[in-house]
Amino acid sequence: MRRVPSARDVGRGRSRVHGSYQRNPADVPSAGRSVVLRLRVRRFSCQNAACGRRTCVEQIPGLPRRHGQRTERLRSTLAAVxxxxxxRAxxxxxxxxxxxxxxxxxxxxxHALPEPEVPAPRVVGVDEYATRKGRHYGTVLVDVETRRPVVLLPDxxxxxxxxxxxxxxxxxxxCQDRAPFFAEGATAGAPQAVQVADRWHLWHNLSEAAERSVAQHRRCLRSLVPEAPEGEAEPGPEEQLAGSRWPTGHRFADRTRARHAAIHALLEAGHSxxxxxxxxxxxxxxxQRFAGAAEPERLFTGQWQNRTSVLEGHRPGP
Known part of the structure:
Protein backbone atom coordinates (compact mmCIF):
# COMPACT_ATOMS: atom_id res chain seq x y z
CA MET A 1 0.00 0.00 0.00
CA ARG A 2 1.33 3.38 -0.96
CA ARG A 3 1.70 5.82 1.92
CA VAL A 4 0.02 9.22 1.54
CA PRO A 5 2.49 12.07 2.26
CA SER A 6 1.67 14.44 5.09
CA ALA A 7 3.11 17.51 6.76
CA ARG A 8 5.69 15.32 8.50
CA ASP A 9 7.33 14.70 5.14
CA VAL A 10 8.67 18.28 5.09
CA GLY A 11 12.46 18.21 4.73
CA ARG A 12 12.51 14.59 3.44
CA GLY A 13 12.92 15.49 -0.23
CA ARG A 14 9.23 15.00 -1.09
CA SER A 15 8.13 18.65 -0.95
CA ARG A 16 9.37 22.00 -2.12
CA VAL A 17 9.04 25.53 -0.78
CA HIS A 18 5.84 27.14 -1.99
CA GLY A 19 6.21 30.44 -0.16
CA SER A 20 6.30 31.98 3.30
CA TYR A 21 4.16 34.16 5.52
CA GLN A 22 4.44 35.87 8.91
CA ARG A 23 2.84 34.70 12.16
CA ASN A 24 2.44 36.96 15.19
CA PRO A 25 1.80 34.75 18.25
CA ALA A 26 1.43 36.40 21.65
CA ASP A 27 4.02 35.47 24.27
CA VAL A 28 4.38 35.82 28.04
CA PRO A 29 4.34 39.54 28.98
CA SER A 30 7.54 41.23 30.11
CA ALA A 31 7.44 43.85 32.92
CA GLY A 32 3.67 44.09 32.53
CA ARG A 33 3.82 44.78 28.80
CA SER A 34 2.48 42.57 26.05
CA VAL A 35 5.03 40.69 23.95
CA VAL A 36 4.34 39.63 20.34
CA LEU A 37 6.69 37.40 18.37
CA ARG A 38 7.14 37.88 14.63
CA LEU A 39 7.87 34.56 12.94
CA ARG A 40 8.52 33.96 9.24
CA VAL A 41 7.40 30.42 8.46
CA ARG A 42 7.62 28.56 5.17
CA ARG A 43 4.82 26.85 3.28
CA PHE A 44 5.64 23.69 1.35
CA SER A 45 3.85 22.10 -1.57
CA CYS A 46 3.73 18.33 -2.01
CA GLN A 47 4.93 16.79 -5.30
CA ASN A 48 2.80 13.69 -4.87
CA ALA A 49 -0.37 13.92 -6.90
CA ALA A 50 -2.14 11.38 -4.66
CA CYS A 51 -1.53 13.49 -1.55
CA GLY A 52 -4.69 14.96 -0.08
CA ARG A 53 -2.76 17.81 1.50
CA ARG A 54 -1.50 20.11 -1.23
CA THR A 55 0.46 22.42 1.03
CA CYS A 56 1.68 22.29 4.60
CA VAL A 57 3.19 24.88 6.92
CA GLU A 58 6.46 24.62 8.78
CA GLN A 59 5.89 24.06 12.51
CA ILE A 60 8.37 25.34 15.12
CA PRO A 61 8.53 23.06 18.18
CA GLY A 62 7.94 24.81 21.52
CA LEU A 63 6.29 27.91 20.03
CA PRO A 64 2.66 28.18 18.85
CA ARG A 65 0.53 25.21 17.98
CA ARG A 66 -1.04 24.73 14.57
CA HIS A 67 -3.47 27.64 14.01
CA GLY A 68 -2.59 28.89 17.50
CA GLN A 69 -2.42 32.56 18.45
CA ARG A 70 -0.38 32.10 21.62
CA THR A 71 2.88 30.41 22.51
CA GLU A 72 2.93 27.34 24.69
CA ARG A 73 4.36 29.38 27.57
CA LEU A 74 1.46 31.84 27.48
CA ARG A 75 -1.12 29.04 27.13
CA SER A 76 0.23 27.28 30.21
CA THR A 77 0.32 30.57 32.17
CA LEU A 78 -3.28 31.44 31.33
CA ALA A 79 -4.40 27.89 32.09
CA ALA A 80 -2.73 28.07 35.50
CA VAL A 81 -4.54 31.34 36.22
CA ARG A 88 -14.12 36.21 35.84
CA ALA A 89 -11.42 36.58 38.48
CA HIS A 111 -11.16 22.73 29.45
CA ALA A 112 -8.49 21.97 26.85
CA LEU A 113 -6.08 20.68 29.51
CA PRO A 114 -5.65 16.90 29.59
CA GLU A 115 -7.37 15.03 32.35
CA PRO A 116 -5.04 14.49 35.31
CA GLU A 117 -4.01 10.95 36.02
CA VAL A 118 -5.83 9.87 39.16
CA PRO A 119 -4.43 6.81 40.95
CA ALA A 120 -6.84 3.94 41.38
CA PRO A 121 -8.60 4.39 44.74
CA ARG A 122 -8.40 1.73 47.41
CA VAL A 123 -11.50 2.77 49.38
CA VAL A 124 -14.45 4.00 47.29
CA GLY A 125 -17.51 5.80 48.60
CA VAL A 126 -20.74 5.43 46.61
CA ASP A 127 -23.72 7.76 46.91
CA GLU A 128 -26.35 9.40 44.75
CA TYR A 129 -26.66 12.97 43.53
CA ALA A 130 -29.55 14.82 41.91
CA THR A 131 -29.37 16.89 38.75
CA ARG A 132 -33.10 17.54 39.19
CA LYS A 133 -34.42 16.65 42.61
CA GLY A 134 -37.18 14.09 42.51
CA ARG A 135 -36.72 13.52 38.76
CA HIS A 136 -33.20 12.60 37.71
CA TYR A 137 -30.46 11.07 39.87
CA GLY A 138 -26.94 9.87 39.22
CA THR A 139 -24.15 8.12 41.11
CA VAL A 140 -21.02 9.76 42.48
CA LEU A 141 -17.92 7.78 43.44
CA VAL A 142 -15.51 9.36 45.91
CA ASP A 143 -12.03 8.39 47.02
CA VAL A 144 -12.65 8.12 50.76
CA GLU A 145 -8.96 8.40 51.67
CA THR A 146 -8.38 11.65 49.75
CA ARG A 147 -12.02 12.85 50.04
CA ARG A 148 -12.15 13.80 46.37
CA PRO A 149 -14.74 12.82 43.74
CA VAL A 150 -13.49 10.30 41.21
CA VAL A 151 -16.29 9.93 38.66
CA LEU A 152 -19.93 10.86 38.10
CA LEU A 153 -22.21 8.24 36.58
CA PRO A 154 -25.29 9.46 34.68
CA ASP A 155 -27.72 7.14 36.51
CA CYS A 175 -18.47 2.40 51.41
CA GLN A 176 -22.15 2.86 50.57
CA ASP A 177 -25.60 3.52 51.96
CA ARG A 178 -28.44 1.05 52.24
CA ALA A 179 -29.63 1.28 48.62
CA PRO A 180 -30.07 -2.24 47.15
CA PHE A 181 -28.90 -1.28 43.64
CA PHE A 182 -25.59 0.02 45.04
CA ALA A 183 -25.04 -3.28 46.83
CA GLU A 184 -25.81 -5.25 43.67
CA GLY A 185 -23.50 -3.12 41.53
CA ALA A 186 -20.64 -3.30 44.03
CA THR A 187 -21.01 -7.06 44.34
CA ALA A 188 -20.99 -7.56 40.58
CA GLY A 189 -18.18 -5.11 39.79
CA ALA A 190 -15.88 -5.63 42.78
CA PRO A 191 -16.56 -9.04 44.33
CA GLN A 192 -13.18 -8.93 46.12
CA ALA A 193 -14.08 -5.71 47.98
CA VAL A 194 -15.59 -5.50 51.44
CA GLN A 195 -18.86 -3.55 51.58
CA VAL A 196 -19.41 -1.31 54.60
CA ALA A 197 -21.90 1.40 55.56
CA ASP A 198 -20.78 5.01 55.63
CA ARG A 199 -20.46 7.04 58.81
CA TRP A 200 -23.69 9.02 58.41
CA HIS A 201 -25.83 5.93 57.91
CA LEU A 202 -24.20 4.20 60.89
CA TRP A 203 -25.22 7.08 63.18
CA HIS A 204 -28.63 7.24 61.54
CA ASN A 205 -29.23 3.53 62.07
CA LEU A 206 -28.07 3.81 65.69
CA SER A 207 -30.43 6.72 66.39
CA GLU A 208 -33.36 4.86 64.84
CA ALA A 209 -32.60 1.76 66.91
CA ALA A 210 -32.33 3.81 70.12
CA GLU A 211 -35.63 5.56 69.36
CA ARG A 212 -37.40 2.25 68.76
CA SER A 213 -36.00 0.82 71.99
CA VAL A 214 -37.15 3.79 74.06
CA ALA A 215 -40.61 3.67 72.45
CA GLN A 216 -40.94 -0.03 73.27
CA HIS A 217 -40.00 0.50 76.95
CA ARG A 218 -42.03 3.65 77.55
CA ARG A 219 -44.39 1.76 79.88
CA CYS A 220 -41.44 0.77 82.02
CA LEU A 221 -40.55 4.42 82.51
CA ARG A 222 -44.10 5.31 83.52
CA SER A 223 -44.24 2.51 86.09
CA LEU A 224 -41.23 3.99 87.90
CA VAL A 225 -42.95 7.35 88.60
CA PRO A 226 -43.59 7.58 92.39
CA GLU A 227 -47.23 8.00 93.38
CA ALA A 228 -48.19 10.84 95.69
CA PRO A 229 -49.63 9.87 99.11
CA GLU A 230 -53.40 10.03 99.27
CA GLY A 231 -53.53 12.11 102.45
CA GLU A 232 -51.17 14.82 101.22
CA ALA A 233 -52.95 17.84 99.81
CA GLU A 234 -51.77 19.58 96.68
CA PRO A 235 -50.03 22.92 97.24
CA GLY A 236 -52.06 26.05 96.65
CA PRO A 237 -51.24 28.73 94.12
CA GLU A 238 -49.44 30.91 96.71
CA GLU A 239 -47.15 28.00 97.69
CA GLN A 240 -46.45 27.27 94.03
CA LEU A 241 -45.37 30.86 93.47
CA ALA A 242 -43.09 30.76 96.49
CA GLY A 243 -41.33 27.68 95.14
CA SER A 244 -40.65 29.12 91.70
CA ARG A 245 -38.22 27.20 89.50
CA TRP A 246 -36.68 30.43 88.21
CA PRO A 247 -33.85 31.25 90.66
CA THR A 248 -31.90 34.47 90.92
CA GLY A 249 -29.42 34.64 88.07
CA HIS A 250 -31.78 33.64 85.28
CA ARG A 251 -31.67 36.55 82.82
CA PHE A 252 -35.37 36.53 81.92
CA ALA A 253 -36.50 36.18 85.51
CA ASP A 254 -34.10 38.87 86.77
CA ARG A 255 -35.19 41.28 84.05
CA THR A 256 -38.86 40.73 84.94
CA ARG A 257 -38.18 41.30 88.64
CA ALA A 258 -36.21 44.48 87.91
CA ARG A 259 -38.97 45.92 85.70
CA HIS A 260 -41.62 45.00 88.26
CA ALA A 261 -39.68 46.72 91.07
CA ALA A 262 -39.05 49.86 88.97
CA ILE A 263 -42.71 50.23 87.95
CA HIS A 264 -44.05 49.72 91.47
CA ALA A 265 -41.48 52.13 92.91
CA LEU A 266 -42.63 54.85 90.51
CA LEU A 267 -46.26 54.09 91.32
CA GLU A 268 -45.59 54.50 95.05
CA ALA A 269 -43.80 57.78 94.31
CA GLY A 270 -46.99 59.13 92.73
CA HIS A 271 -46.22 58.86 89.03
CA SER A 272 -49.00 58.07 86.62
CA GLN A 288 -50.60 47.77 82.84
CA ARG A 289 -49.57 44.14 83.10
CA PHE A 290 -46.65 44.82 85.48
CA ALA A 291 -48.68 47.23 87.60
CA GLY A 292 -51.49 44.73 87.99
CA ALA A 293 -49.19 41.98 89.31
CA ALA A 294 -48.60 42.10 93.04
CA GLU A 295 -45.55 39.82 92.76
CA PRO A 296 -43.15 39.33 89.81
CA GLU A 297 -43.66 35.54 89.95
CA ARG A 298 -47.22 36.03 88.70
CA LEU A 299 -45.76 37.27 85.40
CA PHE A 300 -43.92 34.00 84.74
CA THR A 301 -46.53 32.61 82.36
CA GLY A 302 -46.42 30.78 79.06
CA GLN A 303 -42.98 29.30 78.45
CA TRP A 304 -41.84 30.58 81.87
CA GLN A 305 -44.35 28.32 83.59
CA ASN A 306 -42.97 25.55 85.79
CA ARG A 307 -42.30 23.09 83.02
CA THR A 308 -41.41 19.53 83.90
CA SER A 309 -39.98 16.87 81.66
CA VAL A 310 -41.41 13.37 81.31
CA LEU A 311 -38.11 12.13 82.73
CA GLU A 312 -38.14 14.48 85.73
CA GLY A 313 -39.01 11.72 88.17
CA HIS A 314 -36.11 9.57 87.01
CA ARG A 315 -33.31 12.10 87.40
CA PRO A 316 -30.85 11.51 90.24
CA GLY A 317 -31.40 13.63 93.33
CA PRO A 318 -29.15 16.52 94.38
Whole structure:
Protein backbone atom coordinates (compact mmCIF):
# COMPACT_ATOMS: atom_id res chain seq x y z
CA MET A 1 0.00 0.00 0.00
CA ARG A 2 1.33 3.38 -0.96
CA ARG A 3 1.70 5.82 1.92
CA VAL A 4 0.02 9.22 1.54
CA PRO A 5 2.49 12.07 2.26
CA SER A 6 1.67 14.44 5.09
CA ALA A 7 3.11 17.51 6.76
CA ARG A 8 5.69 15.32 8.50
CA ASP A 9 7.33 14.70 5.14
CA VAL A 10 8.67 18.28 5.09
CA GLY A 11 12.46 18.21 4.73
CA ARG A 12 12.51 14.59 3.44
CA GLY A 13 12.92 15.49 -0.23
CA ARG A 14 9.23 15.00 -1.09
CA SER A 15 8.13 18.65 -0.95
CA ARG A 16 9.37 22.00 -2.12
CA VAL A 17 9.04 25.53 -0.78
CA HIS A 18 5.84 27.14 -1.99
CA GLY A 19 6.21 30.44 -0.16
CA SER A 20 6.30 31.98 3.30
CA TYR A 21 4.16 34.16 5.52
CA GLN A 22 4.44 35.87 8.91
CA ARG A 23 2.84 34.70 12.16
CA ASN A 24 2.44 36.96 15.19
CA PRO A 25 1.80 34.75 18.25
CA ALA A 26 1.43 36.40 21.65
CA ASP A 27 4.02 35.47 24.27
CA VAL A 28 4.38 35.82 28.04
CA PRO A 29 4.34 39.54 28.98
CA SER A 30 7.54 41.23 30.11
CA ALA A 31 7.44 43.85 32.92
CA GLY A 32 3.67 44.09 32.53
CA ARG A 33 3.82 44.78 28.80
CA SER A 34 2.48 42.57 26.05
CA VAL A 35 5.03 40.69 23.95
CA VAL A 36 4.34 39.63 20.34
CA LEU A 37 6.69 37.40 18.37
CA ARG A 38 7.14 37.88 14.63
CA LEU A 39 7.87 34.56 12.94
CA ARG A 40 8.52 33.96 9.24
CA VAL A 41 7.40 30.42 8.46
CA ARG A 42 7.62 28.56 5.17
CA ARG A 43 4.82 26.85 3.28
CA PHE A 44 5.64 23.69 1.35
CA SER A 45 3.85 22.10 -1.57
CA CYS A 46 3.73 18.33 -2.01
CA GLN A 47 4.93 16.79 -5.30
CA ASN A 48 2.80 13.69 -4.87
CA ALA A 49 -0.37 13.92 -6.90
CA ALA A 50 -2.14 11.38 -4.66
CA CYS A 51 -1.53 13.49 -1.55
CA GLY A 52 -4.69 14.96 -0.08
CA ARG A 53 -2.76 17.81 1.50
CA ARG A 54 -1.50 20.11 -1.23
CA THR A 55 0.46 22.42 1.03
CA CYS A 56 1.68 22.29 4.60
CA VAL A 57 3.19 24.88 6.92
CA GLU A 58 6.46 24.62 8.78
CA GLN A 59 5.89 24.06 12.51
CA ILE A 60 8.37 25.34 15.12
CA PRO A 61 8.53 23.06 18.18
CA GLY A 62 7.94 24.81 21.52
CA LEU A 63 6.29 27.91 20.03
CA PRO A 64 2.66 28.18 18.85
CA ARG A 65 0.53 25.21 17.98
CA ARG A 66 -1.04 24.73 14.57
CA HIS A 67 -3.47 27.64 14.01
CA GLY A 68 -2.59 28.89 17.50
CA GLN A 69 -2.42 32.56 18.45
CA ARG A 70 -0.38 32.10 21.62
CA THR A 71 2.88 30.41 22.51
CA GLU A 72 2.93 27.34 24.69
CA ARG A 73 4.36 29.38 27.57
CA LEU A 74 1.46 31.84 27.48
CA ARG A 75 -1.12 29.04 27.13
CA SER A 76 0.23 27.28 30.21
CA THR A 77 0.32 30.57 32.17
CA LEU A 78 -3.28 31.44 31.33
CA ALA A 79 -4.40 27.89 32.09
CA ALA A 80 -2.73 28.07 35.50
CA VAL A 81 -4.54 31.34 36.22
CA UNK A 82 -7.82 29.74 35.19
CA UNK A 83 -7.26 26.73 37.43
CA UNK A 84 -6.59 29.00 40.41
CA UNK A 85 -9.26 31.70 39.90
CA UNK A 86 -11.70 30.37 37.23
CA UNK A 87 -13.31 32.69 34.66
CA ARG A 88 -14.12 36.21 35.84
CA ALA A 89 -11.42 36.58 38.48
CA UNK A 90 -8.86 34.97 36.20
CA UNK A 91 -9.72 37.35 33.35
CA UNK A 92 -9.23 40.34 35.66
CA UNK A 93 -5.82 39.06 36.73
CA UNK A 94 -4.67 38.49 33.16
CA UNK A 95 -5.33 42.17 32.45
CA UNK A 96 -3.06 43.12 35.35
CA UNK A 97 -0.34 40.75 34.14
CA UNK A 98 -0.32 42.28 30.65
CA UNK A 99 -2.02 39.47 28.73
CA UNK A 100 -5.72 40.39 28.79
CA UNK A 101 -8.16 37.72 27.68
CA UNK A 102 -11.87 37.16 28.22
CA UNK A 103 -13.31 34.83 30.82
CA UNK A 104 -14.51 32.51 28.04
CA UNK A 105 -10.95 32.17 26.79
CA UNK A 106 -9.70 31.36 30.27
CA UNK A 107 -12.32 28.65 30.70
CA UNK A 108 -11.67 27.26 27.21
CA UNK A 109 -7.96 26.91 27.98
CA UNK A 110 -8.79 25.13 31.23
CA HIS A 111 -11.16 22.73 29.45
CA ALA A 112 -8.49 21.97 26.85
CA LEU A 113 -6.08 20.68 29.51
CA PRO A 114 -5.65 16.90 29.59
CA GLU A 115 -7.37 15.03 32.35
CA PRO A 116 -5.04 14.49 35.31
CA GLU A 117 -4.01 10.95 36.02
CA VAL A 118 -5.83 9.87 39.16
CA PRO A 119 -4.43 6.81 40.95
CA ALA A 120 -6.84 3.94 41.38
CA PRO A 121 -8.60 4.39 44.74
CA ARG A 122 -8.40 1.73 47.41
CA VAL A 123 -11.50 2.77 49.38
CA VAL A 124 -14.45 4.00 47.29
CA GLY A 125 -17.51 5.80 48.60
CA VAL A 126 -20.74 5.43 46.61
CA ASP A 127 -23.72 7.76 46.91
CA GLU A 128 -26.35 9.40 44.75
CA TYR A 129 -26.66 12.97 43.53
CA ALA A 130 -29.55 14.82 41.91
CA THR A 131 -29.37 16.89 38.75
CA ARG A 132 -33.10 17.54 39.19
CA LYS A 133 -34.42 16.65 42.61
CA GLY A 134 -37.18 14.09 42.51
CA ARG A 135 -36.72 13.52 38.76
CA HIS A 136 -33.20 12.60 37.71
CA TYR A 137 -30.46 11.07 39.87
CA GLY A 138 -26.94 9.87 39.22
CA THR A 139 -24.15 8.12 41.11
CA VAL A 140 -21.02 9.76 42.48
CA LEU A 141 -17.92 7.78 43.44
CA VAL A 142 -15.51 9.36 45.91
CA ASP A 143 -12.03 8.39 47.02
CA VAL A 144 -12.65 8.12 50.76
CA GLU A 145 -8.96 8.40 51.67
CA THR A 146 -8.38 11.65 49.75
CA ARG A 147 -12.02 12.85 50.04
CA ARG A 148 -12.15 13.80 46.37
CA PRO A 149 -14.74 12.82 43.74
CA VAL A 150 -13.49 10.30 41.21
CA VAL A 151 -16.29 9.93 38.66
CA LEU A 152 -19.93 10.86 38.10
CA LEU A 153 -22.21 8.24 36.58
CA PRO A 154 -25.29 9.46 34.68
CA ASP A 155 -27.72 7.14 36.51
CA UNK A 156 -27.97 5.02 39.62
CA UNK A 157 -28.39 1.62 38.01
CA UNK A 158 -26.50 -1.41 39.30
CA UNK A 159 -25.13 -2.18 35.82
CA UNK A 160 -23.56 1.28 35.48
CA UNK A 161 -21.93 1.00 38.87
CA UNK A 162 -20.65 -2.51 38.21
CA UNK A 163 -18.85 -1.48 35.00
CA UNK A 164 -16.58 1.08 36.68
CA UNK A 165 -14.97 -0.99 39.50
CA UNK A 166 -14.68 -4.00 37.18
CA UNK A 167 -11.85 -2.16 35.38
CA UNK A 168 -10.06 -1.35 38.65
CA UNK A 169 -9.24 -4.54 40.56
CA UNK A 170 -7.35 -2.60 43.26
CA UNK A 171 -10.53 -1.57 45.09
CA UNK A 172 -10.57 -3.14 48.54
CA UNK A 173 -13.46 -1.42 50.36
CA UNK A 174 -16.76 -0.05 49.04
CA CYS A 175 -18.47 2.40 51.41
CA GLN A 176 -22.15 2.86 50.57
CA ASP A 177 -25.60 3.52 51.96
CA ARG A 178 -28.44 1.05 52.24
CA ALA A 179 -29.63 1.28 48.62
CA PRO A 180 -30.07 -2.24 47.15
CA PHE A 181 -28.90 -1.28 43.64
CA PHE A 182 -25.59 0.02 45.04
CA ALA A 183 -25.04 -3.28 46.83
CA GLU A 184 -25.81 -5.25 43.67
CA GLY A 185 -23.50 -3.12 41.53
CA ALA A 186 -20.64 -3.30 44.03
CA THR A 187 -21.01 -7.06 44.34
CA ALA A 188 -20.99 -7.56 40.58
CA GLY A 189 -18.18 -5.11 39.79
CA ALA A 190 -15.88 -5.63 42.78
CA PRO A 191 -16.56 -9.04 44.33
CA GLN A 192 -13.18 -8.93 46.12
CA ALA A 193 -14.08 -5.71 47.98
CA VAL A 194 -15.59 -5.50 51.44
CA GLN A 195 -18.86 -3.55 51.58
CA VAL A 196 -19.41 -1.31 54.60
CA ALA A 197 -21.90 1.40 55.56
CA ASP A 198 -20.78 5.01 55.63
CA ARG A 199 -20.46 7.04 58.81
CA TRP A 200 -23.69 9.02 58.41
CA HIS A 201 -25.83 5.93 57.91
CA LEU A 202 -24.20 4.20 60.89
CA TRP A 203 -25.22 7.08 63.18
CA HIS A 204 -28.63 7.24 61.54
CA ASN A 205 -29.23 3.53 62.07
CA LEU A 206 -28.07 3.81 65.69
CA SER A 207 -30.43 6.72 66.39
CA GLU A 208 -33.36 4.86 64.84
CA ALA A 209 -32.60 1.76 66.91
CA ALA A 210 -32.33 3.81 70.12
CA GLU A 211 -35.63 5.56 69.36
CA ARG A 212 -37.40 2.25 68.76
CA SER A 213 -36.00 0.82 71.99
CA VAL A 214 -37.15 3.79 74.06
CA ALA A 215 -40.61 3.67 72.45
CA GLN A 216 -40.94 -0.03 73.27
CA HIS A 217 -40.00 0.50 76.95
CA ARG A 218 -42.03 3.65 77.55
CA ARG A 219 -44.39 1.76 79.88
CA CYS A 220 -41.44 0.77 82.02
CA LEU A 221 -40.55 4.42 82.51
CA ARG A 222 -44.10 5.31 83.52
CA SER A 223 -44.24 2.51 86.09
CA LEU A 224 -41.23 3.99 87.90
CA VAL A 225 -42.95 7.35 88.60
CA PRO A 226 -43.59 7.58 92.39
CA GLU A 227 -47.23 8.00 93.38
CA ALA A 228 -48.19 10.84 95.69
CA PRO A 229 -49.63 9.87 99.11
CA GLU A 230 -53.40 10.03 99.27
CA GLY A 231 -53.53 12.11 102.45
CA GLU A 232 -51.17 14.82 101.22
CA ALA A 233 -52.95 17.84 99.81
CA GLU A 234 -51.77 19.58 96.68
CA PRO A 235 -50.03 22.92 97.24
CA GLY A 236 -52.06 26.05 96.65
CA PRO A 237 -51.24 28.73 94.12
CA GLU A 238 -49.44 30.91 96.71
CA GLU A 239 -47.15 28.00 97.69
CA GLN A 240 -46.45 27.27 94.03
CA LEU A 241 -45.37 30.86 93.47
CA ALA A 242 -43.09 30.76 96.49
CA GLY A 243 -41.33 27.68 95.14
CA SER A 244 -40.65 29.12 91.70
CA ARG A 245 -38.22 27.20 89.50
CA TRP A 246 -36.68 30.43 88.21
CA PRO A 247 -33.85 31.25 90.66
CA THR A 248 -31.90 34.47 90.92
CA GLY A 249 -29.42 34.64 88.07
CA HIS A 250 -31.78 33.64 85.28
CA ARG A 251 -31.67 36.55 82.82
CA PHE A 252 -35.37 36.53 81.92
CA ALA A 253 -36.50 36.18 85.51
CA ASP A 254 -34.10 38.87 86.77
CA ARG A 255 -35.19 41.28 84.05
CA THR A 256 -38.86 40.73 84.94
CA ARG A 257 -38.18 41.30 88.64
CA ALA A 258 -36.21 44.48 87.91
CA ARG A 259 -38.97 45.92 85.70
CA HIS A 260 -41.62 45.00 88.26
CA ALA A 261 -39.68 46.72 91.07
CA ALA A 262 -39.05 49.86 88.97
CA ILE A 263 -42.71 50.23 87.95
CA HIS A 264 -44.05 49.72 91.47
CA ALA A 265 -41.48 52.13 92.91
CA LEU A 266 -42.63 54.85 90.51
CA LEU A 267 -46.26 54.09 91.32
CA GLU A 268 -45.59 54.50 95.05
CA ALA A 269 -43.80 57.78 94.31
CA GLY A 270 -46.99 59.13 92.73
CA HIS A 271 -46.22 58.86 89.03
CA SER A 272 -49.00 58.07 86.62
CA UNK A 273 -48.87 55.07 84.34
CA UNK A 274 -48.54 57.29 81.28
CA UNK A 275 -45.53 58.95 82.89
CA UNK A 276 -43.99 55.55 83.70
CA UNK A 277 -44.54 54.49 80.09
CA UNK A 278 -42.59 57.52 78.81
CA UNK A 279 -39.79 57.23 81.39
CA UNK A 280 -39.11 53.51 80.95
CA UNK A 281 -39.84 53.36 77.19
CA UNK A 282 -42.45 50.64 77.57
CA UNK A 283 -45.82 50.15 75.92
CA UNK A 284 -49.03 50.97 77.77
CA UNK A 285 -50.07 47.30 77.82
CA UNK A 286 -46.72 46.26 79.40
CA UNK A 287 -47.02 48.89 82.17
CA GLN A 288 -50.60 47.77 82.84
CA ARG A 289 -49.57 44.14 83.10
CA PHE A 290 -46.65 44.82 85.48
CA ALA A 291 -48.68 47.23 87.60
CA GLY A 292 -51.49 44.73 87.99
CA ALA A 293 -49.19 41.98 89.31
CA ALA A 294 -48.60 42.10 93.04
CA GLU A 295 -45.55 39.82 92.76
CA PRO A 296 -43.15 39.33 89.81
CA GLU A 297 -43.66 35.54 89.95
CA ARG A 298 -47.22 36.03 88.70
CA LEU A 299 -45.76 37.27 85.40
CA PHE A 300 -43.92 34.00 84.74
CA THR A 301 -46.53 32.61 82.36
CA GLY A 302 -46.42 30.78 79.06
CA GLN A 303 -42.98 29.30 78.45
CA TRP A 304 -41.84 30.58 81.87
CA GLN A 305 -44.35 28.32 83.59
CA ASN A 306 -42.97 25.55 85.79
CA ARG A 307 -42.30 23.09 83.02
CA THR A 308 -41.41 19.53 83.90
CA SER A 309 -39.98 16.87 81.66
CA VAL A 310 -41.41 13.37 81.31
CA LEU A 311 -38.11 12.13 82.73
CA GLU A 312 -38.14 14.48 85.73
CA GLY A 313 -39.01 11.72 88.17
CA HIS A 314 -36.11 9.57 87.01
CA ARG A 315 -33.31 12.10 87.40
CA PRO A 316 -30.85 11.51 90.24
CA GLY A 317 -31.40 13.63 93.33
CA PRO A 318 -29.15 16.52 94.38
Missing amino acids: GLALAG GARLTGVLGAPVSRSTVLRLV REASSLAAWPAQRPGIEVV RRSIQRQLGMTWRTV
